[in-house]
Amino acid sequence: MNNLIIKRSQLVRFQITGTPAVGNKYFATTVQNISRNNCILYGFEVFTATQLAKTPQNETVIPGSTDNQVVITWRDNNKIEYIYQMPIYTAIRSLNGGFIILQKPRIINLDDSYVQLTDTTNISTDEVVAVNLYYDIVGE
């Protein structure tokens, strides 16, 4: 069995802006150096407050008890939703035997990727879903 090797990583946040609502798309916050269709994603993992209570930007991360209420969708640079509504529980490393989600390396459109809530219980306005991306830069 294999596990991922971190070459570069970046913490990205999907903020629950406004009153939390089921089905709304909450897009990734722009990260300038990887938001130019230049990020080749090969793995990712999600954090709740159990693993990371607050982001470096001082935003509160969603509680661990809500790890079964959120799904994530990744879009590539052709706007294709190639991972569509994956439950984030699947991507929390410590809940899945220490494995990190691997995928076929793909250039992503970070700003167009998003999370959705399937239940708003215990999720508050302005909380974030924190996701670590493991990636290469195009051309490097």
Added chain:
Amino acid sequence: MAAFAVVSPLVAYLEAQGDIKPFAGMEGVQSKLVTLNFPSGPQNGDPFYFASDSSLDYRNATITAIELVDITTLANTNTQQGYKDNITTAAAAYGYLVFSDNKRQEIAMIPLYNLVRRLNNGKTTFLCLKTQIWGDCYVAVTDINQFSPNSTAFTFRVSYVPNN
């Protein structure tokens, strides 16, 4: 009769790219414990830089794995300020580790909780860092009140491959 390994094309591709390796594989040629004390007057978001260690700089080593040694794994460690307790995993949820390279770019940011091996089914966190400057890497916290700066310290086990 010889046995054949069944390997998916994706796994074979990712292995060839250096994106993955077997979790039971070699973590590194050497490893060392590195301790990090809190600076005086630590604040949320402040970088707590590691002491410079040229043996872990990119000129001399490729860092291949890292783990955070928590208080359950090892109760305390001898630091430059004497023996101090290692941090708890509850506190680890309020901190993160940042690797910086030789251009002072932040190349990787990892929450500390994820570096605790026993919380991740014994799997260490693999790295492949070839441009790091150890003295520019740091730990930061998001709530200093979760820590006891005077009596605790961060301890990491760093695996690396020395450059020839």
